[in-house]
Amino acid sequence: MKQIIIQGGNKLSGTIKISGAKNSAVALIPASILADDVVKIDNVPNISDIEALNEILEFLGAKVSIEDGLMTINPKSIKNKDIPKEVSSKLRASYYFMSALLGKYKQVQMYFPGGCKIGARPIDQTLKGFKALGATVEEKDNKFKITAEELVGGHVYLDMPSVGATINTMLVAVKAKGTTIIENAAKEPEIVNVATFLNNMGAKITGAGTSEIRIKGVESLKGCFTEVIPDRIETGTYIIAGALLGENLKIDNIIPEHVESLTLKLKEMGVDIKIGNNYAIVNSCKDLKHVDLRTLGYPGFPTDLQQPVTTLLTQCRGLSILEETIYENRFQNVPYLNKMGANIKIVGKKIRIKGPTKLKGKKVVATDLRAGACLVLAGLAAQGKTTITNIEHVLRGYENIIEKLTNVGAKISLEEI
Numbered sequence: 001m002k003q004i005i006i007q008g009g010n011k012l013s014g015t016i017k018i019s020g021a022k023n024s025a026v027a028l029i030p031a032s033i034l035a036d037d038v039v040k041i042d043n044v045p046n047i048s049d050i051e052a053l054n055e056i057l058e059f060l061g062a063k064v065s066i067e068d069g070l071m072t073i074n075p076k077s078i079k080n081k082d083i084p085k086e087v088s089s090k091l092r093a094s095y096y097f098m099s100a101l102l103g104k105y106k107q108v109q110m111y112f113p114g115g116c117k118i119g120a121r122p123i124d125q126t127l128k129g130f131k132a133l134g135a136t137v138e139e140k141d142n143k144f145k146i147t148a149e150e151l152v153g154g155h156v157y158l159d160m161p162s163v164g165a166t167i168n169t170m171l172v173a174v175k176a177k178g179t180t181i182i183e184n185a186a187k188e189p190e191i192v193n194v195a196t197f198l199n200n201m202g203a204k205i206t207g208a209g210t211s212e213i214r215i216k217g218v219e220s221l222k223g224c225f226t227e228v229i230p231d232r233i234e235t236g237t238y239i240i241a242g243a244l245l246g247e248n249l250k251i252d253n254i255i256p257e258h259v260e261s262l263t264l265k266l267k268e269m270g271v272d273i274k275i276g277n278n279y280a281i282v283n284s285c286k287d288l289k290h291v292d293l294r295t296l297g298y299p300g301f302p303t304d305l306q307q308p309v310t311t312l313l314t315q316c317r318g319l320s321i322l323e324e325t326i327y328e329n330r331f332q333n334v335p336y337l338n339k340m341g342a343n344i345k346i347v348g349k350k351i352r353i354k355g356p357t358k359l360k361g362k363k364v365v366a367t368d369l370r371a372g373a374c375l376v377l378a379g380l381a382a383q384g385k386t387t388i389t390n391i392e393h394v395l396r397g398y399e400n401i402i403e404k405l406t407n408v409g410a411k412i413s414l415e416e417i
Contacts, residue, residue, distance in 0.1 A: 002395070004388040004402070006379035007411035008361055011284075013247040014408040016238045018254050019045040019399040020069065020228030023304075024190040026093035027167050028197055028228060029053045030100045032073045033062065034174065035201050037223030044071045044228055045399040048392065052091050056083060060097075083110040085143075091396070095123060099168035102135060102146050103175050112142040125162045129169030132156045133176050153178030153217055161186040161297045166213070167194055173215040174203040182213040188298040189258050193229045200224035232258040234398060235280075236305045237373050239263065240312050241405075242282025243271045244381045249408060251280045261301045262309070265291055269316055290318035290355070295325050307333045307374040311381065313353040314342040320353045333371035336364035340378055340386070361386040369397045376401070380410055389417070 020043035030053065032039040044050060044066060057064050060081060063074040080101055088094040094113045101108040113123070127137050130146055132154035138145040153176050158165055166186040173180035185191070187209055195208030201221035207213040235254045242249035243266055256263070256275050263280070266273055268291050272283040290313070295303040303326040313320040314337065324330050331351055334344050340362050343354040361384035366372030372394035379386030388394075391414070394401060402414050 001389070001417045002391050003415050003417050004376065004379070004391045004394070005413050005415060006361070006376070006386045006388070008359075008379055008382035008384060008386060010245070010380070010409050010411055011247045012241060012245045012249045012380070012405070012408045012410060015250040015252050016404050016408055017252045018230045018235050018238070019043070021190060021193070021231040021233075022047060022049060022397045023163070023188075023231075023233070024193040025050060025228045026053060026091070027096050027190065027194050028226065029057065029071070029073070030093070030096035031171055031194060031197060033057070033060070033075045033078055033097075033100050034104055034171065034198070035075055035221045035223050037076070039073045039075070039223050040225045041071045041073070042069060042225070042227045044069050045231065047399050048396045049091050049093065052087070053093065056087055056094060056097055059083065059087060080105040080107065085111040088113055095126065095164065096167065096171065098144065098146065099126070099130070099171035102130065102148070103151065103172040106149070106151060107147040109143065109145045112144070123164070125158050125160065125165035126168040128158070129156045129165055129182070130172060133172055133180065135172070151176035153180040153215070156180065156182045158182065158184045160184070161211070163188050163191065166191055170195065170198065170205065170213065170215060173217065174198055174205070174221065175219070176217040178217055180215040180217070182215075183211065185211055185213045186297055187211065189229055189232065189255070197224070197226040200226055230254050230258075233302065233304045235259050236262045236302070237308045237377070237398070238404075239266070239273070239280055239282055240305075240308050241377055241380060242280075242284070243273070243312055244284055244315065244377060246282040246284050249282050251282065252278070254278055254280060256280070261299060262305055265293065265301070269312075288312075288316040288356075290316045290320040292321045294323040303327060303330065304370050306330060307370040308377055310334070310337065310344070310351070310353065311374050311377040313355065314344070314359065315356045315381070316353075317356055318354075320355070321350055322353065323350045325349065330370075332367040333374045336362075336375055337378060339364060340382055358383065360384055363387040363389070366390045366393045369393045373398065380405070380412070
């Protein structure tokens with residue numbers, strides 16, 4: 001077990017370089033097994049979710065190496081084996097192996113995926129995509145057996161633009177016979193990253209990044225090289241840190257349009273932020289204005305930044321209202337923020353944040369990945385010492401977070417307990 005200790009109130013200045021996107025990397029790695037030859041993926045973040053995926057790759061028989069963020073995967077010796085529950089339950093993204101193995105071998109057996117407890121997070125839309133392409137799904141005791149005599153392109157309409165279901169359907173469809181159409185597809189940049197990777201292998205995918213994606217099936221996929229895009233959620237988290245405590249804090253290696261829904265809201269609050277071609281420079285400001293926010297699929301405000309931005313809203317003058325439309329259990333950070341001095345009320349799917357309030361260091365718990373990021377930001381801004389336990393959640397998604405924050409002036413450390 002680990003915990004983070006923060007002595008708050010220190011200004012942040014210097015440069016933070018953004019790592020590769022967790023939400024891309026965790027899909028690119030399982031997708032690699034569709035290739036018939038060696039795949040290289042660059043800019044892979046050094047986080048525990050990647051370690052868990054590597055464990056699955058090696059269990060299946062792939063040869064894997066990683067050096068300075070460059071991951072080399074040789075899938076030639078892979079065997080289609082049942083993925084054990086103790087492995088698949090470590091992270092949500094394990095279900096990308098479900099679709100990759102189904103697409104390659106026409107059958108797969110594995111348990112329901114794990115991940116943060118931020119809501120029901122069903123996989124019904126993913127299974128809907130599998131069935132539309134000719135697969136049969138059997139479930140018993142949370143274990144899925146999915147088989148297909150033949151995968152044939154079909155028409156898939158997603159009831160909601162789910163990132164996971166969009167990617168999973170693509171992974172199954174790339175080697176199916178005929179053409180697959182995904183309507184109401186998610187538009188997130190991570191989907192474009194995965195589609196580009198598959199096209200580099202020889203897939204024929206068009207429309208990624210729009211609400212309609214077309215995939216013309218191919219017989220085989222070759223080895224290739226790709227690069228993980230910069231992490232827009234890490235970008236947003238550190239930009240928020242700059243809005244709280246920045247003194248010309250530079251957030252480098254970003255794609256500005258990927259975080260525009262955040263930066264426009266920050267400007268509405270009165271945050272001093274300058275956007276360059278691949279960087280942002282942020283300064284903290286007093287007398288920030290309250291705003292209203294509503295989470296939506298891309299290009300709307302991302303649910304993964306809802307919890308981190310809540311810390312900033314506690315420092316805004318007046319009443320801010322934040323509505324969560326994606327996950328029903330994503331306010332677990334609120335009691336801990338209130339313990340630190342915030343004035344937040346939960347009303348159904350909304351929270352009402354009255355500010356500004358002074359935050360004081362306390363002992364708090366990271367209930368999930370983004371809740372943990374929220375509390376790290378609160379600890380940086382608070383007076384006194386903050387201790388955050390259950391911090392393994394944060395280490396799942398933020399590469400070298402202690403080092404990056406220490407390098408710009410934060411007093412933060414990681415301890416074993």
